[in-house]
Amino acid sequence: MGKVIVITSGKGGVGKTTTTANLGHGLAALGRKVCLVDADIGLRNLDVVLGLENRIVYHLLDVVEGNCTVSKALIRDKQHGENLVLLAAAQTREKDAVNPDQMRDLMKVLRKEYDYVLVDCPAGIEQGFRNAVAGADQAILVTTPEVSAVRDADRIVGLLEATELHDPQVIINRIRPDMVRRGDMLDISDVDDFLRIPILGIVPDDESIIVSTNRGEPVVNDQRSRSGQAYRNICRRLEGQEVPFMDLQGENFMQRLLRRIRVGAANR
Amino acid sequence: MNKDVCRIKGSRRGLVITISAGADFAEVLRQLQEKLSAAEGFFAGAEVKLAFEDGQFSKEQVDALAELISAFGMSLDRAQPVTRYSPAPSVGEAYKEAEPAAGEETLLVRRTLRSGQKIHYDGNIVVMGDVNPGAEVACTGDIVVLGSLRGVAHAGIADRVDAMVFAFRLEPTQLRIAHYISRSPDEKQPQPLGPEVARVVDNMIQISPYTHWGS
Numbered sequence: 064m065g066k067v068i069v070i071t072s073g074k075g076g077v078g079k080t081t082t083t084a085n086l087g088h089g090l091a092a093l094g095r096k097v098c099l100v101d102a103d104i105g106l107r108n109l110d111v112v113l114g115l116e117n118r119i120v121y122h123l124l125d126v127v128e129g130n131c132t133v134s135k136a137l138i139r140d141k142q143h144g145e146n147l148v149l150l151a152a153a154q155t156r157e158k159d160a161v162n163p164d165q166m167r168d169l170m171k172v173l174r175k176e177y178d179y180v181l182v183d184c185p186a187g188i189e190q191g192f193r194n195a196v197a198g199a200d201q202a203i204l205v206t207t208p209e210v211s212a213v214r215d216a217d218r219i220v221g222l223l224e225a226t227e228l229h230d231p232q233v234i235i236n237r238i239r240p241d242m243v244r245r246g247d248m249l250d251i252s253d254v255d256d257f258l259r260i261p262i263l264g265i266v267p268d269d270e271s272i273i274v275s276t277n278r279g280e281p282v283v284n285d286q287r288s289r290s291g292q293a294y295r296n297i298c299r300r301l302e303g304q305e306v307p308f309m310d311l312q313g314e315n316f317m318q319r320l321l322r323r324i325r326v327g328a329a330n331r
Numbered sequence: 332m333n334k335d336v337c338r339i340k341g342s343r344r345g346l347v348i349t350i351s352a353g354a355d356f357a358e359v360l361r362q363l364q365e366k367l368s369a370a371e372g373f374f375a376g377a378e379v380k381l382a383f384e385d386g387q388f389s390k391e392q393v394d395a396l397a398e399l400i401s402a403f404g405m406s407l408d409r410a411q412p413v414t415r416y417s418p419a420p421s422v423g424e425a426y427k428e429a430e431p432a433a434g435e436e437t438l439l440v441r442r443t444l445r446s447g448q449k450i451h452y453d454g455n456i457v458v459m460g461d462v463n464p465g466a467e468v469a470c471t472g473d474i475v476v477l478g479s480l481r482g483v484a485h486a487g488i489a490d491r492v493d494a495m496v497f498a499f500r501l502e503p504t505q506l507r508i509a510h511y512i513s514r515s516p517d518e519k520q521p522q523p524l525g526p527e528v529a530r531v532v533d534n535m536i537q538i539s540p541y542t543h544w545g546s
Contacts, residue, residue, distance in 0.1 A: 214446055214463075214464055214465060215446075217445045217446045217463050217464075217465070218445060218446035218447045218465060220445050221444075221445030221446060221447055221448050221466075222447070224442075224445075257463065259443065259461070
């Protein structure tokens with residue numbers, strides 16, 4: 064019996080979809096069977112980030128409405144095949160086309176087949192959010208070190224208290240160590256002091272994310288990328304391993320250079 | 332050395348002379364004279380309030396104190412009601428008092444209030460956790476937050492001006508007591524070092540560090 068994890072944030076643009084895609088790839092690389100569900104009906108993105116847009120034939124609503132079987136609608140990933148599949152969202156419909164009960168039934172089917180079902184939640188706290196959290200066992204909040212994003216995350220924690228999802232964890236995305244050092248950005252302890260929920264991971268801001276997102280190849284597969292390393296760490300933590308947080312502060316130019324050379328050599 | 336029966340203390344509201352419970356009046360006069368002459372001129376011009384730990388002095392005795400005080404160039408503020416500390420209730424009375432009056436019940440909230448959550452209560456509220464921005468606590472009595480208060484708090488909503496708001500870290504978005512409203516300054520403030528309490532003083536909400544009740 065697999066675990067259903069919803070990835071949510073409240074605020075838009077903090078990296079929910081990117082996180083979903085990277086965790087999916089990372090867990091599949093650890094040998095797990097993973098199903099990704101795009102619950103952002105009408106504004107789907109996960110397929111693009113995964114580079115699977117052109118393979119969509121059936122989507123979530125087709126499954127819910129009984130137009131096709133679940134297995135028929137699942138799109139196999141280019142790299143991981145059977146071990147990483149996507150259930151895409153419908154682009155031409157709206158969020159109220161599906162209800163929480165239908166989502167719960169769908170999750171029941173998916174968790175039988177897969178070790179992890181990751182649900183990419185839409186921004187906001189309306190119907191789309193309620194659909195996405197229905198049937199989930201666990202919630203991962205994504206936030207950035209910005210006051211508005213942290214506030215929205217706090218609102219979500221409050222809303223989750225009203226559901227069965229009592230112990231959400233948070234990923235702090237797009238940390239910029241140089242800005243934190245100058246005192247221009249909230250640091251991890253600021254966010255922690257505010258939300259007071261367990262931190263699952265810290266992902267540094269990284270240009271390669273944008274490049275890889277546009278290319279449809281999640282950064283988690285890039286051994287040289289710092290953010291990729293952060294996502295790999297999060298995946299191992301989800302697997303129950305103890306992985307210390309990356310030291311974002313202590314790295315200067317020389318250390319960065321040395322690490323690049325070392326990793327480069329290891330990849331060869 | 333005799334027991335200290337009268338103490339002079341400066342407070343936000345001016346000088347307060349506290350007379351100990353059960354003190355002998357002649358001894359009070361003698362000590363006050365001694366203390367005021369020791370600080371000759373230092374208190375001149377000050378407005379003084381008297382506080383009795385019990386209310387046993389007669390009007391004549393208060394007049395005698397007022398005369399002594401004015402002899403040192405100070406004036407006694409009689410317009411303000413004299414603070415009286417009520418004597419500790421006997422056990423029977425304490426039991427009677429445990430029965431709360433209508434609207435004086437206290438609600439215990441054993442969690443953090445997060446953005447979008449609101450608690451409205453007829454009585455007092457104690458929050459064992461934080462009140463985050465976007466959350467709101469409102470009640471007819473006092474508000475006590477055993478954590479950080481960063482949201483909106485409204486104490487004494489039925490226009491109870493003596494209501495107060497207490498927090499371990501008082502950094503509210505907005506504070507309301509009775510019909511008074513104040514907000515945090517727009518500039519970033521240093522974090523308060525310790526517990527603070529907000530009350531209405533002179534038609535304004537005033538925040539002061541919490542030391543102990545009665546200070």
